[in-house]
Amino acid sequence: MSSATTPEFVLTRPRNAPLAPPPQYSRLRDEQPITRVTIWEGRLSPWLVTRWEDARAVLGSPAFSSDPTSAGFPAPRENMPPLPPGFFANSDAPVHTTMRRALTREFMVKRIEALRPAITRTTGELLDEMSRAPAPVDFVERFALPLPSLVICDLLGVPYEDHDFFQSHSKTFVDLGTTPEQFTTSWDALNSYLSQLIAAKRSKPGDDVLTGLAEHVDAGTVTERDATDMAVFLLFAGHETTANMIALSTLTLLQHPEQIPHLFAGPAQTAIAVEELLRYLAIVHGGLRRYALEDVRVGEVAIRAGEGVIVPLHVANRDPEVFADPDGLDLGRANARHHVTFGYGVHQCLGQPLARAELQIVLPELFRRLPDLRIAVPLEDIAFKQNTMVYGVEELPVSW
Numbered sequence: 001m002s003s004a005t006t007p008e009f010v011l012t013r014p015r016n017a018p019l020a021p022p023p024q025y026s027r028l029r030d031e032q033p034i035t036r037v038t039i040w041e042g043r044l045s046p047w048l049v050t051r052w053e054d055a056r057a058v059l060g061s062p063a064f065s066s067d068p069t070s071a072g073f074p075a076p077r078e079n080m081p082p083l084p085p086g087f088f089a090n091s092d093a094p095v096h097t098t099m100r101r102a103l104t105r106e107f108m109v110k111r112i113e114a115l116r117p118a119i120t121r122t123t124g125e126l127l128d129e130m131s132r133a134p135a136p137v138d139f140v141e142r143f144a145l146p147l148p149s150l151v152i153c154d155l156l157g158v159p160y161e162d163h164d165f166f167q168s169h170s171k172t173f174v175d176l177g178t179t180p181e182q183f184t185t186s187w188d189a190l191n192s193y194l195s196q197l198i199a200a201k202r203s204k205p206g207d208d209v210l211t212g213l214a215e216h217v218d219a220g221t222v223t224e225r226d227a228t229d230m231a232v233f234l235l236f237a238g239h240e241t242t243a244n245m246i247a248l249s250t251l252t253l254l255q256h257p258e259q260i261p262h263l264f265a266g267p268a269q270t271a272i273a274v275e276e277l278l279r280y281l282a283i284v285h286g287g288l289r290r291y292a293l294e295d296v297r298v299g300e301v302a303i304r305a306g307e308g309v310i311v312p313l314h315v316a317n318r319d320p321e322v323f324a325d326p327d328g329l330d331l332g333r334a335n336a337r338h339h340v341t342f343g344y345g346v347h348q349c350l351g352q353p354l355a356r357a358e359l360q361i362v363l364p365e366l367f368r369r370l371p372d373l374r375i376a377v378p379l380e381d382i383a384f385k386q387n388t389m390v391y392g393v394e395e396l397p398v399s400w
């Protein structure tokens with residue numbers, strides 16, 4: 001495959017403006033919605049699927065695998081260290097089905113709804129602490145990261161006091177600059193930490209996910225090894241995603257202050273506003289990766305067994321066929337919830353009720369308590385995370 005005619009898919013291609021997807025990919029969606037791209041310096045040529053409808057067709061089809069161990073799988077990096085099956089976003093049925101089922105109860109909407117009072121309390125405490133500090137402060141360090149970290153620790157049954165340890169290791173999983181050695185070091189550290197915690201839940205059970213996993217091990221539904229890997233995955237997934245979403249949503253709202261009143265127009269309107277922020281920001285911007293297990297047709301294109309596919313969610317979320325004025329932010333957008341920010345199909349985000357609850361609580365509370373919140377530096381001075389699977393800001397200096 002000649003790379004002269006085939007565009008390269010570069011994860012770190014800068015976003016536009018800086019929140020919109022790179023314009024090159026939006027153009028491809030409008031002109032060549034399913035096209036070959038190159039990755040790994042031209043050594044692999046997967047398909048890039050950019051339209052909303054085609055994205056859902058790929059992500060919803062059992063013809064596509066998420067297992068990165070197949071040769072030719074379009075992984076974000078060529079020499080990606082092999083992920084264990086317990087990182088079950090990267091496994092297929094029946095392994096994936098068993099693991100996901102073992103956790104469904106803990107992430108059910110009803111159970112997450114019961115966490116709302118605790119999330120509200122923690123939000124208030126962190127905002128009180130932040131507003132007592134002399135401004136400016138780094139909003140990421142003071143609020144956007146500790147809030148989801150405290151919540152996921154509570155849900156899993158992990159002591160928050162250890163947050164420096166697990167937050168720094170969680171970062172290595174999304175940072176594409178991580179060497180295989182660093183990855184393995186972080187993996188081993190988190191693994192031994194969580195395996196000890198799960199073992200301790202046997203003698204001292206709690207009402208938490210790690211206790212649930214210990215029970216699954218005892219019942220023989222999942223192995224001890226898989227339970228530990230699943231716990232590592234959940235701890236990491238619960239941090240890097242929501243923290244980036246809180247920080248970027250805050251930045252976005254401060255750039256569109258006329259839309260902030262939507263957050264206060266009642267729970268249904270707050271929920272719509274959060275869906276629009278999820279659509280607009282689509283933070284998992286590295287593209288979901290899949291591999292065709294059989295010949296399959298997507299739109300006008302025949303994809304052959306063994307070929308890879310990349311689905312950039314931030315590009316599909318701005319498909320003008322589905323969303324009117326897709327590059328505009330409209331916190332009252334009626335169909336915003338049709339976004340694919342949480343993926344689609346069997347791997348659709350397990351933590352989405354939790355992420356939604358956190359955002360629906362945090363954003364109105366933040367702007368209610370700190371109506372004069374503002375960014376303390378010019379936009380050009382804000383460092384955006386480019387070389388990571390999840391988009392965000394490194395720091396967000398704020399005053400109020």
Ligand code: HEM
Pocket residue numbers: 066088089090100234235237238239241242245283284288289341342343344346347348349350351352354355
């Ligand atoms: C705004 C925040 C979040 C976003 C944008 C997000 C996005 C995603 C996406 C796009 C996927 C699909 C991956 C694929 O199909 O390959 C996914 C899967 C997953 N997410 Fe999230 N996520 C968020 C928050 C969370 C939280 C708070 C948790 C809690 C632990 C979580 C846990 C998971 C898990 C376990 C999976 C794998 C599901 C499966 O493969 O069956 N996520 N997430």
